[in-house]
């Protein structure tokens with residue numbers, strides 16, 4: 010039997026793994042009608058508001074104009090500021106009459122105002138005009154913080170002033186101021202009657218800013234290059250200087266991360282979108298995190314929580330990340346602004362912070378304070394400005410202070426006279442000036458509400474009241490210079506003597522500066538976008554021949570291609586193909602059975618001789634051989650053919666699907682590939698048992714009786730012959746291989762003799778051992794037998810064990826070849842050709858016929874129960890589980906997984922967005938050209954501030 014198992018090992022060396030080797034491997038302002046010409050009809054208060062704005066604008070524009078005139082005469086800003094007084098008084102005299110006319114006109118009616126304004130407009134030299142909004146000034150503190158009672162003119166005092174003189178007494182400029190005061194009073198009364206929470210929000214303002222903010226967002230989504238950057242306001246300051254409080258005061262809600270352990274770890278890019286209440290009942294105020302799915306977050310405490318989580322997610326070992334958090338806040342109470350909150354400058358790192366943290370924060374801030382951004386340098390009033398990290402940083406990049414606004418927080422913590430002197434900016438002058446605020450969020454019933462999960466109230470009103478209390482009353486004399494001082498402006502006081510206070514003033518200041526800055530960037534950005542757009546169009550033409558694609562079309566094409574590939578490969582599963590595969594599997598089984606029952610049986614030679622006996626009738630053949638044939642037939646039919654054949658076909662299908670899922674383009678879509686494999690395998694699992702049972706049932710009859718026709722016998726015998734030819738050829742080639750290895754025929758012969766001797770000696774040893782065990786007297790006889798091993802001529806080249814192994818294998822192949830040739834001859838004998846009744850003489854032919862019948866029947870049922878079902882269901886499952894199951898986001902993600910498609914989509918998207926931005930910019934440029942005097946075009950940001 011040892012020999013039998015060795016022979017099986019030899020046979021298995023020839024058994025090719027049954028596999029489907031042929032399965033491929035790849036199985037913006039609607040430029041508001043200029044406010045001066047805007048329709049006025051919304052009632053006296055609105056009307057007064059307009060006038061106030063107009064007069065305020067006119068007054069400030071006059072000053073700007075004067076300063077521009079002065080500027081024309083002086084090269085340096087510092088010379089302007091020191092030399093302005095004489096020029097200013099003469100300039101004031103020359104335009105005072107016009108302003109008086111204007112103020113009178115204001116008192117009369119709207120058209121009077123417009124006419125007066127137009128007169129003034131025409132009369133004043135615009136050395137530095139710019140957009141209508143640029144000509145507007147927001148630097149009038151009186152508009153935001155009501156003048157103190159002592160100085161606040163009552164409405165019936167509107168024609169008077171502090172000295173009890175009429176406007177005429179003090180000249181036209183004072184007259185204008187009186188008109189301004191009267192309107193201020195009316196305006197403030199109106200403001201006081203308004204919803205506390207709602208700050209003064211000139212609805213006509215900032216359309217340009219809004220459009221450019223929209224454009225900025227589009228540009229940011231396609232390019233981070235400096236050429237395509239529009240300005241933003243960057244908030245810098247030392248830790249705890251009050252940056253967050255200022256931003257929250259502007260927004261009107263507490264929403265920024267708070268905590269002791271440096272909770273601002275990432276830049277927060279904040280876009281405020283003024284969204285008037287549309288009366289639809291939807292949320293009036295909400296935040297949107299574009300990076301987190303773009304859902305509306307209507308609760309400011311939730312926004313705060315999200316921001317805190319996103320910040321503290323930065324590991325303390327890194328402490329600061331440059332990856333910005335984008336947040337949009339929509340509210341009827343916010344202006345259109347873009348702001349960036351940055352981590353506060355620190356002096357020294359604490360124990361749990363990296364040592365280089367100070368430098369990291371500094372370089373992060375440095376990246377943001379580059380042009381064209383506006384720097385909001387937040388300094389605490391109770392800390393000497395000389396120690397302000399924010400001012401130091403801004404000076405490095407903006408030495409002239411042309412794009413830096415100083416915000417002095419915590420004004421309540423210093424004496425008012427000290428606070429006012431800081432705001433005058435004499436020590437560290439900034440052209441955009443300093444604004445003093447008291448922006449600490451009030452604690453009150455609102456806080457409790459938040460703590461209990463309620464909606465947070467708007468804090469703007471409370472902050473404004475607190476600021477009014479602080480900057481008004483007794484302290485007003487420091488922050489609101491008396492009228493004589495204001496007039497003093499005209500008699501030579503420095504512009505720097507003006508102080509700006511209050512969060513609302515700051516808000517307006519920011520709106521104005523940002524708008525002016527944006528407006529100044531208009532031409533530059535338009536040119537840059539034009540260039541980028543042309544380049545993108547060119548690339549799109551060259552690379553893709555203007556062929557547009559969509560993520561949806563890519564998904565659809567991919568699915569179609571998948572189905573087509575699947576269909577193509579299914580041709581390998583036609584019935585003849587499947588039958589051939591099953592036949593190959595069963596033929597292999599037949600060989601195993603023959604080997605097991607015949608080839609290792611010494612009497613097989615005898616069977617071959619009996620076949621030559623012409624007189625011997627089949628029924629006369631010894632029952633031994635007939636019984637052997639029945640056993641062989643049972644082994645074949647009862648070997649689990651149903652399961653094995655179904656498994657084989659299912660494996661083929663699995664390999665097919667796997668090869669498709671692993672091939673292009675699914676190499677880019679591992680998620681989809683996994684899903685395809687998953688559901689297809691599940692489908693196969695579902696069908697496997699059912700099909701196997703069906704097949705097993707259908708082949709059941711063959712387990713008991715196999716009827717064979719002559720025709721079937723002939724082809725069975727022919728196939729058996731072929732199988733034997735192949736087996737003989739394999740044995741011969743194997744022997745030739747060994748012969749070559751050992752060094753030729755005679756050496757081979759010697760080796761076989763050597764092995765034969767060894768076997769004989771082994772047999773002798775076994776015999777002696779057996780005798781020794783049976784005979785106690787010769788108990789030590791195992792040691793007595795002489796050593797039988799004799800050296801082989803090749804033993805100097807190979808070890809005895811190697812020689813023995815090679816020899817044994819050679820002997821096995823040699824024996825196998827002998828028996829195969831014997832049976833080959835029998836198959837070709839006359840008896841075997843006679844027909845199926847000779848089956849006991851020719852078991853090879855009989856088993857071949859049975860294998861063919863099993864393969865045929867199995868194929869038929871596998872085709873019906875497995876293949877047809879799978880081929881029908883697979884394409885439908887692809888549709889339902891992949892195509893129809895993807896939402897828009899998933900489709901986009903799927904398409905972008907393919908780098909080729911991603912590149913195509915990115916360029917197409919870039920081209921489209923640049924074209925869209927270009928259209929918006931072009932309409933803004935056109936509108937500006939239509940609405941502006943030729944001389945006032947193309948002015949930069951800072952011209953008006955000189």
Ligand SMILES: Nc1nc2c(ncn2[C@@H]2O[C@H](COP(=O)(O)OP(=O)(O)OP(=O)(O)O)[C@@H](O)[C@H]2O)c(=O)[nH]1
Pocket residue numbers: 246247248249250251252253254255271272273352353354418419420421422446447448449450
């Ligand atoms: N008295 C007073 N306290 C203020 C004022 N503004 C802010 N604070 C307080 O100053 C502390 C720091 O204010 P924040 O706004 O958190 O300062 P910050 O610069 O954002 O701090 P970091 O984000 O840690 O850098 C808080 O306790 C505020 O309540 C103010 O105008 N007056």
